[in-house]
Amino acid sequence: MREHLRDTFWFAPMAGLVCAVLLWWAAGALDEEILAHLHRVNAYAEIRELVALTEDTKVIVTTISSAMLTFIGVVFSISLVALQMASGQRTPRVVRIFIRSRISKLTFTVFLATFLFSLLVLTSFESERSARQVTSVPLVQTLMTLLLVGLSLVLFVVYVSATLRLMQVGPVVDRIAREALRMLERQGTGAEGAGSGVPEGPETGRVAHEGRAGVLKDVHVARLVRVARRHGVVLRLIPRTGDFVLPGTPVLAVHGGAAPPRRALRYTVSVGMERTFHQDLGLGLRQLSDIALRALSPAVNDPTTAVQCLDRIVQILAAVAPLPLGTVQHRDRRGAVRLTQSIPGWTDLVDLGLTEIRVAAVSGPQVSRRLLAGIDDLLLLVPRDRQQPLVRHRTLLLQAIERAAPSPSDRRFASHPDRQGIG
Template sequence: MSKGEDKGIGNGTRNSKGYRRPRALSPLREHLRDTFWFAPTAAMVLVFLLWTGAYELDAALVRLLQDHESFDDVDDLIRIVNDVKPVVNTVSSAMMTFIGVVFSISLVAVQMAGGQFTPRVVRIFVRSRITKLTLAVFLSTFTLSLLVLTSFESDTDPRLVTGVPFLQSVLTLLMVALSLFLFIAYVNSTLRLMRVGYVVERITAEALRVVDKMPRGDLDSLDLDPEIARVGHSGRAGVLRDVNIARLVRAARRHDVVLRLIPRIGDFVVPGTPLLAVHGPLDAKPPSRGALRCTVSVGVERTFHQDLGFGLRQLSDIALRALSPAVNDPTTAVQCLDRIVQLLSALADRPLGAVGHPDGRGQVRLVQDVPDWADLVDLGFAEIRLCAIGNPQATRRIMAGLDDLLDLTPASRREPLLRHRELLAQAVALAVPEAAERTFALEPDRQGIG
């Protein structure tokens, strides 16, 4: 099995049975988004290629003018680039200092946001496209300015020069202008990270994308063959981040078996932990370890890629910190409860507990365990409910959220909601002796205390 390689997986289009067919290739993009080095490195390689092209064009332009004996035009180009040279020199000397100051301030802001909300919001900064784009353009501008400075020639005779960095200088000025616009956008994005509303909205949006990628097929009619083998984890210990569904489906189809993922995404696994159960005829041959290589990604923390409960976990963490006596910010908790209700309503009519991933013929080849409805409701309300006692703004919002979900969910899924409603009423009755205060604390209000 995997030794911790960051190999991603993905789901593709749904077939007629409602299952979502896995993509042929694992989306490495999801894991590259969790890194901070790829975008700047790729941008600097790209800007080097652009400079090489501009260098050749500049040389070709000078040769063309010299061949036509347009030496006055060459002389004009030399004067123009000599006027631009101080600007390019200033950019090369100031850009790195500018980058250091800007990102030092930004990291302090992110640290403050992590301390105020939850440390897991730092990943929002790491995955931010505008943050990576800004750093990439800043470093590319600095790299380009150094390359352009090497293109200036000391010889000013229009008959002898081999190249005038005219296009290179124009490209540098355009990069400087782009850097200024991106700096404004980056500052705006960083300031938004300090606002709880923006943070919880980003978390909810990513969680809803995970919900949208879930297969919608019903596995009630799936009859698994007996378990014939198990495959244990042989890599490093860590959090199960995701599995390569496409590769597992291909391996199962090749051996005409069904694979069942034993732990859930987000579980902590150690070497030897059973990962996959193989179901099939007794004479079937289980997939070899070579066929299952690089099908599991283990890391140091959970990610959104396939983790259905990670969004609720983050929202719950922010609400718990807001309700703590040290922070005492129930309005933030209410904002988190708004999004928890939104997520649970999106899951109200979806098959949960286990999802199936089919092969190209529509036959389920991989069964993956996911949290069921009761697990998700507990994750969204249990801890917050315990910390909300004595805070009517939070208890009123919980009651309103539970009532809304009771109206949206089918009858078979109402029991966990009714249980939390009853537990909240009992806890408030024990903590608040006055009848009027109890009535006020348990009155449903979507704004808490509007």
């Protein structure tokens, strides 16, 4: 649920509006307590001073309430233009970084909460001037409004800085790489080479997908494990996370017994319009490859961006290199395997990260030199049984350079490994 809410932009602002109402109510109760205390001690002079003070600040609160919504519209209109530019230069999937950004949600939430809070405070002001008949002096509420405005200004500066970073290549590819590495820590790994990932025992049933067609975003692992344990079966997820599934196609295979009832499997498989980082091991490499390919297109011709993407691709592959892949096995509390899930193997990840960039790298020596250096670094890090895909890509790249370079000196230059491409 936490991951799904992070992929939405409505939850945090709505929660902020509710908190604004609660804060207004709490501040109003405190104002009433202060006023009641002053009435008990007959401090009417102090009450008149508070009324005069709050009447002076009423103009400020009114100005805040009228200007805040305009401020919100201008800020986020400019942000959407910047986001459109970033998605056009990098990849449309960069929009997801903005949606998942905590600072973006926090800024929007505080802005809306300040606007709503100031409107509510205006309802607490009274036109009565007699100190003995005053029933509301919104002193604390006014102070809270000013604090929210100050917080909004601070967040505005931080938000602008974060938005400007979103338009830079380095922070974007770094964010993608960190998301991929965090997903790898959460996902766990399986046992590549230990089998096909099919549980022991014959397949006794299948569960078809019901609902709309879409991309398999993730599965509720804990719930599937509980269902399999209660029914004494082992479940196997047939499609990989990120696959497009159609209604009626099987998503779960059952081993060791009858298929659990459909009611028990509700909300266990999440299908949406786009892939997410939650359980998708290949999404980070896919996004980095997309950015690099767009940078290498003739319309953009930005090989330095492709080199920066290659830096992060090599980083992800180096982190995955020592880990077992292929199949993830999820166990119950007693250690029995209850759910198996197929994930990309080492060869799949290498091909995903390098193939398309290798094909486009022959157009410029900067990318080919960086790609060769990255492959050489990985060859030093990976086990011997995982070197073959890297050697294959290195050989194919050198053959492509031989065919594309016009002279021996150009071929030698393009074939020389360099971690910076060309300086």
